[in-house]
Amino acid sequence: MKTLIEHLRVLRFTLQRLLLAPNATLLNILIIGIALSLPVGGYVLLKSVQALGAQIAGTPQISVFLASGTGVGDIERIGDRLKQHAAIKRIEFVPRETALKKMQQSTGLSDIIGGLSQNPLPDAFVIHPKDSSVASLEALRDELKTWQRFEHVQLDSAWVHKLEALLDFGRMAVIILAVLLSFALVAITFNTIRLQILTRREEIEVAKLIGATDAFIRRPFLYFGLTQGLLGGVAAWLLISASLLLLNHTLSALAQLYASDFSLQGLTTGDSLTLLGFSAYLGWLGAWFSVSQHLWQIEPR
Amino acid sequence: MIRFNQVCKRYPGGHEALKNLSFDIAEGEMVYLTGHSGAGKSTLLKLVAAIERPSSGGVLVKGQNIRSIKPAAIPALRRNIGLIFQDHKLLFDRSAFDNVMLPLQICGFDHREAGKRVRAALDKVGLLEREKANPIALSGGEQQRLCIARAIVNRPTILLADEPTGNLDTEYSNEIMNIFKSFHQVGVTLLISTHDEGILRQFPARALHLRKGELQAHSTGSGQATDETTSHSTRPSNDKGQVAGYSTSSGQA
Ligand SMILES: Nc1ncnc2c1ncn2[C@@H]1O[C@H](COP(=O)(O)OP(=O)(O)OP(=O)(O)O)[C@@H](O)[C@H]1O
Ligand SMILES: [Mg+2]
Numbered sequence A: 001m002k003t004l005i006e007h008l009r010v011l012r013f014t015l016q017r018l019l020l021a022p023n024a025t026l027l028n029i030l031i032i033g034i035a036l037s038l039p040v041g042g043y044v045l046l047k048s049v050q051a052l053g054a055q056i057a058g059t060p061q062i063s064v065f066l067a068s069g070t071g072v073g074d075i076e077r078i079g080d081r082l083k084q085h086a087a088i089k090r091i092e093f094v095p096r097e098t099a100l101k102k103m104q105q106s107t108g109l110s111d112i113i114g115g116l117s118q119n120p121l122p123d124a125f126v127i128h129p130k131d132s133s134v135a136s137l138e139a140l141r142d143e144l145k146t147w148q149r150f151e152h153v154q155l156d157s158a159w160v161h162k163l164e165a166l167l168d169f170g171r172m173a174v175i176i177l178a179v180l181l182s183f184a185l186v187a188i189t190f191n192t193i194r195l196q197i198l199t200r201r202e203e204i205e206v207a208k209l210i211g212a213t214d215a216f217i218r219r220p221f222l223y224f225g226l227t228q229g230l231l232g233g234v235a236a237w238l239l240i241s242a243s244l245l246l247l248n249h250t251l252s253a254l255a256q257l258y259a260s261d262f263s264l265q266g267l268t269t270g271d272s273l274t275l276l277g278f279s280a281y282l283g284w285l286g287a288w289f290s291v292s293q294h295l296w297q298i299e300p301r
Numbered sequence B: 001m002i003r004f005n006q007v008c009k010r011y012p013g014g015h016e017a018l019k020n021l022s023f024d025i026a027e028g029e030m031v032y033l034t035g036h037s038g039a040g041k042s043t044l045l046k047l048v049a050a051i052e053r054p055s056s057g058g059v060l061v062k063g064q065n066i067r068s069i070k071p072a073a074i075p076a077l078r079r080n081i082g083l084i085f086q087d088h089k090l091l092f093d094r095s096a097f098d099n100v101m102l103p104l105q106i107c108g109f110d111h112r113e114a115g116k117r118v119r120a121a122l123d124k125v126g127l128l129e130r131e132k133a134n135p136i137a138l139s140g141g142e143q144q145r146l147c148i149a150r151a152i153v154n155r156p157t158i159l160l161a162d163e164p165t166g167n168l169d170t171e172y173s174n175e176i177m178n179i180f181k182s183f184h185q186v187g188v189t190l191l192i193s194t195h196d197e198g199i200l201r202q203f204p205a206r207a208l209h210l211r212k213g214e215l216q217a218h219s220t221g222s223g224q225a226t227d228e229t230t231s232h233s234t235r236p237s238n239d240k241g242q243v244a245g246y247s248t249s250s251g252q253a
Helices: A002-020 A022-057 A071-085 A096-107 A111-116 A135-146 A158-200 A201-209 A215-258 A269-297 B041-048 B073-080 B096-106 B111-124 B140-152 B170-185 B197-202 B228-234
Strands: A062-066 A088-094 A124-129 A151-157 B002-010 B014-026 B030-035 B055-059 B081-084 B157-164 B189-193 B205-209 B212-217
Touching: A002 A022, A002 A215, A022 A158, A022 A215, A022 A269, A022 B157, A062 A135, A062 B041, A071 A088, A071 A124, A096 A111, A096 A269, A124 A135, A135 A151, A158 A201, A158 A215, A158 A269, A201 A215, A201 A269, A201 B096, A215 A269, A215 B073, B002 B041, B014 B041, B014 B055, B030 B041, B030 B170, B041 B055, B041 B157, B041 B189, B073 B081, B073 B228, B081 B140, B096 B140, B111 B140, B140 B157, B157 B170, B170 B189, B170 B197
Parallel strands: B030 B189, B030 B205, B081 B157, B157 B189
Antiparallel strands: A062 A124, A062 A151, A088 A124, B002 B014, B002 B055, B205 B212
């Protein structure tokens, strides 16, 4: 109870001090906010693109084209065998006639196709696997290739690969940015606290002379770093949210042209709490470094 | 309570501020520390509060050896010591009230109880109606009294005062000394450095007299050196034969 009251007192004192120099405080918070919003913004973009990729790709499929002249009995046997396969969720059989009709409808090549004397398309199975990870898809494809009467097994994974690689690249960039800017945030707090310690040197000396423990002297500085970091996090959150609002507004017009409902996803509650917690922690860390670096140099004489 | 045993203090730069001091101050005793400017009075008081450490010899305060005390143990020691500084060391970024509040905050006092204590201390030094004033707006004497209020608010068991009446006229000096006397009466150990012959006469007590960092004679009461031989007889001299201001307690002690 006593310590709680003490902590509340220090917190109130800290807020007073933040308000004492509103311009400097505001500037610091803004700098921290911008620094944090860069990696967080990158993260938001990545998340949206990833979702878009999944949406376009749907669930990945494997198309199996049968050798021409496969009889109805063979087709049935193959269908049964596929259905019982452990890695396969569902199959569809696409007879060559259906495939031709579909092609006519969807591609607008009806004139050319109509002019063909015979159907060039094979019978096909569309396979929906249970596991959609690239590795297991490839394994399944390789297995199916060995089956009899399968002329061609096609997994449309090349662009999934590309997107994945691109996303990996993006993730790495965001991580590097986040690490660098975290250092910047710690450095900003370090310097702010250093200046504070210098200007409050006398107070620290007197406090030491009348029996203040190091923890007591350290506490207001740590609180200051923590609060400043937290407010910087709030600033970053506001910046991101406002930017998303603006971007989504323009995006919706763009997406309509492409008949898509693509929009940038906002920060979830979990994301937001992580952002605030992390920024507060970094502020605290910067203050802690600064205090341990500078406080011992002040000894009353 | 306070024991110096062959203490030397050499400042960086080689100046020897204290030379081979040995004396004892019992619990509840009131002792003056006199001597010319630069004699080492402030240095001696700083050793007791662990602000400086002895270069050699032992300083024992409440059973703790200042020479080897761990930094982590210093705050607890200082909370038991009320310090009145020659240069006041007040904080000008807060009111008189908040200055006196500081020691209680450090000890984590309940706010309301602390407020009462602060007012009582301010009242004792006659500054209650100035509690909201910034110390910079106070006169030299008022600042000194504020410093005293801050030193006593925590009810320390040892009070170290470095020229506490330096800036005060006789009337206030006497008032301050009466405050000290009242502390002495409730068992606080007092060590007061002073130039003021007046208070030495008016409030007689044992005096340690420093000269160029060495303990000279010792005196009872009147502030004048007594015969060396009588003092020798009151305390066994130490191995080196160096004696040091120790004498029978005066009537006040
Ligand atoms: N931090 C220091 N570094 C070097 N020398 C010092 C330091 N502090 C004090 N001295 C020297 O030690 C000697 C004793 O100083 P001290 O302050 O103890 O004297 P004092 O008796 O309190 O004098 P005054 O009555 O003027 O306050 C002086 O010669 C002073 O110059
Ligand atoms: Mg002095």
